[in-house]
Amino acid sequence: MAKMSALGKVKLFTPLLIQCRHKSKHFIQRPRPSHLDRRIFEAVTVPLLPEKIHDPYANCPRLRRRLQAVKEDVVQDEMENAYENYLMGICRRMLEENRMIIAFQLMAMSTREKVDIKRQLFLNGLKLKFVSNAIFSDTKWINLSPLLCSHNAYVVSPDVDISRVIKLTHKMPELILLGGLVNDQLFTREGLQRYAKLPDIDVLRGQLVAVLNATPSRTKSLLEHHQQTLSRNLDQYVKDNTEKS
Amino acid sequence: MGGLARALGLQLKRVDLMACTQITYSFDPFAANVKSVRQFLFALSPTKTRSTNYNCSYKIDVKSDRSSPKIHVKFVDGHEAIFKTENLSTYDIVRNFNQLCEQHSRKK
Structure with missing residues (x-):
């Protein structure tokens, strides 16, 4: 009995206000068209902003730098050429040496x-x-x-x-x-x-000298050939005659 | 050039030497318009491309008689193709080469 008396003393929470919606659920995907006056007012007061065109230069710093380089081409060219010339100089020296x-x-x-x-x-x-x-x-x-x-x-x-x-x-x-x-x-x-x-240059020079020497010596031998044969024949003739006598 | 280079890259990815047995490149470097042959030779030289068929041999014939550049391809089914590349771009060669490889492969 003691328990029952304890329950009777507990105060239950009762809110003062209770909200409830008796309309149908609000449909977000297709909202109801608003009132005509409101629609006219909204149509009239739409701001006329200029159309946004996608500008790659606004977002990309590399492109912006390149654009700037094109605008100031003289300065940029000189700057680049100095380094390029330096590199080219190294290469050219290498080729010259x-x-x-x-x-x-x-x-x-x-x-x-x-x-x-x-x-x-x-x-x-x-x-x-x-x-x-x-x-x-x-x-x-x-x-x-x-x-x-x-x-x-x-x-x-x-x-x-x-x-x-x-x-x-x-x-x-x-x-x-x-x-x-x-x-x-x-x-x-x-x-x-x-x-x-090809063999070594000194060997080739030796060969050239030999070729150059060959022609005159051959000419000389050709010119002397007949006289030599004649003298040989005459010698033989003289020898034969002396032996006979 | 950007689009062409990309197209060339895509074609080079497709290169499969399974249908070839021998490719002979003959060119004289001092003759005119040898760029396409030399680029094609370089493009087909990586190990990745060669690994598609190790039995396909490359023969490189560097001439000194100012003859026009040529690529002679022998296929597994006995067919042969000759590319006279004097007036062809690298892209043209690779594209036609891929088409011929597809035609003459044994996979069909």
Whole structure:
């Protein structure tokens, strides 16, 4: 009984206001058209803003910089050219110092293979260079222009030793011999191979001297030939006659 | 050039040498219009492309007689194709090469 009396003392919460909606649910996807006056008022007071055009320059700083560069082309050109000239100077000096420049068609290869090839050539006193084709324009090396398309590599050296280059690159399938510039003279692939087979310059000079000497000595022997035979015959004749008598 | 370079890249991704047994590139570097052959040769040289068929051999014939550039392709089914590339762009060569490879492959 004690429990029942305890329950009777509890005060239940009763709110003062209770909200309830007796209309149908509000349909958000297709709202009801508003009142005519309101619609007219809204139509009249719509702001007339200019149409927004997408401007890539507004969002992209790189494009903005480029646009600025185009506007101020004089300053930008000078700035760029200074650095380009510096790089071109290095390349041109490299080309001027080396008397042998041999061009190769490059095949796709990994950096490791490239380094291996570079090292192998370097150990033999040769250097592998990768130069942009644009470097050669307006220089004396423009004669190489037929070779200057696609991917090129150049083996350069101050000393002329083509046979060594051909022997080394023969085992490298990544490098295909195209031609070259040796002692300011253009060579095709066949020409280079023929050049490589030639012996040393001193041997060739010796051969030239021998050839030059051969002609006069032959002329001399031809001129003397008849007199010698005549004198020999006469000697024999004299001998025969003295023996008989 | 941007669109053309992209198209060329897409064509090069499709290159499959399964249908070829030998490709011979012959060109004289001092002759005119050899750029397309040399670019095609470079484009088909990566290991990824070569790995599609290791039995396909490349033969590179660098001439010195100013002859016009040529690519001679031998297919597995005995057919042969010659590309005279003097007036062809790299894209033209690769596209036609892919078409021919599809025609002559044994997968069909």
